[in-house]
Amino acid sequence: MTTGQAVVLDGPGAVRLVPHTPRPPGPGEVLVRVHAAGVCGSDREVYQGNRPEGYVRYPVTPGHEWSGTVAEAGEGVPVALTGRKTVGAGFRNCQVCERCHAGETTLCGAGYEETGFTQPGAMAPTLTLPARLLHLLDDAADLTAAALLEPAACVAAAVLKAQVRAGDKVAVVGAGTLGLLAAQLLRAASPAELLVVGLDAERAQLAEEFGATDYRTPPEAAGLGGYDVVLEAAGSASAARAAARLLRRGGRLVLTGLPAPGAEGLDPGDLVLRQTEVRTVFGAPPAAWAHAVRAFTAGLLAPLPLVTHRLPLTDYEQAIALTGSGDPAIGKVLLHP
Known part of the structure; x- marks a missing residue:
């Protein structure tokens, strides 16, 4: 039938x-x-x-x-x-x-x-x-x-790998669906600062509703740094590089985007000298799904x-x-x- x-x-x-x-x-x-x-x-x-x-x-x-x-x-x-x-x-x-x-x-x-x-x-x-x-x-x-909840589970995988602690300075590069869902999940970890970087100034109010304490466009964020954790959710090589520049020495970078093949990547020498910890995410394992669904049920993810x-x-x-x-x-x- x-x-x-x-x-x-x-x-x-x-x-x-x-x-x-x-x-x-x-x-x-x-x-x-x-x-x-x-x-x-x-x-x-x-x-x-x-x-x-x-x-x-x-x-x-x-x-x-x-x-x-x-x-x-x-x-x-x-x-x-x-x-x-x-x-x-x-x-x-x-x-x-x-x-x-x-x-x-x-x-x-x-x-x-x-x-x-x-x-x-x-x-x-x-x-x-x-x-x-x-x-x-x-x-x-x-x-x-x-x-x-599927995109939320993918960013939940990134949030779990980010291992944010209360009081950390945290940034999210990307203000689309993934970036804003990431901000909402990261807010639950009580960061001292939660910056969202997005291409469009019009997204600022929505980003603040999803937990951001600050919103900047890429040119406005260019001089910033010192973040303990930066999560990239924009899907471009330039976003990954911008995310790495926001980190303090020894900070943690979590990449979720999938740039076009052959895109210019991060500088290995810079990663080594700054002792940057890089983690990546593709899809969501069961633990990430469970985290997203639990946050949704508790009202922490809306x-x-x-x-x-x-x-x-x-x-x-x-x-x-x-x-x-x-x-x-x-x-x-x-x-x-």
Whole structure:
């Protein structure tokens, strides 16, 4: 039985809306009724065809940021999950390799598989996936806000690696969705200062609402320094270099962005002489998901103000255009099946 339509990308720019037939959950799986799917820069890469080789497989239904409700449980899955509000991790790790056993599921030795990139995603009325990937929410959870928990989990991974202590001077480079979610999570660690650096002065008020004690554009931040921890969430090599310049000697730099291949990187000599500690993040392991969901449930993470557009799934291409427009007034775009 078909229910509504799903987005299918046969290749870069080749979009179809097709009748959607839910796939019944197999052993260990659940069928989720999708409430919302977020659109981010990675979805734009899939649409344009410039996602790194090996990190997308066409044809594909995109959608790795999502929220929904469990509609059906497969064999071996507790029936009590049915009806629960949920979000879910995207990385389809093997669970048996050395890195998976260490909890580093985003480094799974079996290779890369992820919902919305190599496996069917949530830009469809339903999504079938392993139940082990679910992170359950309270019955009162706002599913629209919860659709941002995937990017929140990614920055939670960075926040956990940042190891901020109360009283630290902290900076975030990037004032998009990732940067502001990072600021909100970092605020909970009680830093003495929390600077957000963003390209657009118009983002200052929103950054302050998300916990920043100061907001600067890159030229305004050029003379600053002495920060104990700097988290980069802008996705460019220039942002990474700017983030490194903000650090004190011996400070900690956490990189979350994925610059274009071949981009000029950080100066190794400078890193060594300044004894800079560099950590990187790609995706979110279970501990980061748990951290984000716990903060969301406790009210420490409130991402709803970042949502500026809610569109029907049929407006997928408009959503992609909005996401890549560069307009500072456009925040997170959500698609609803």
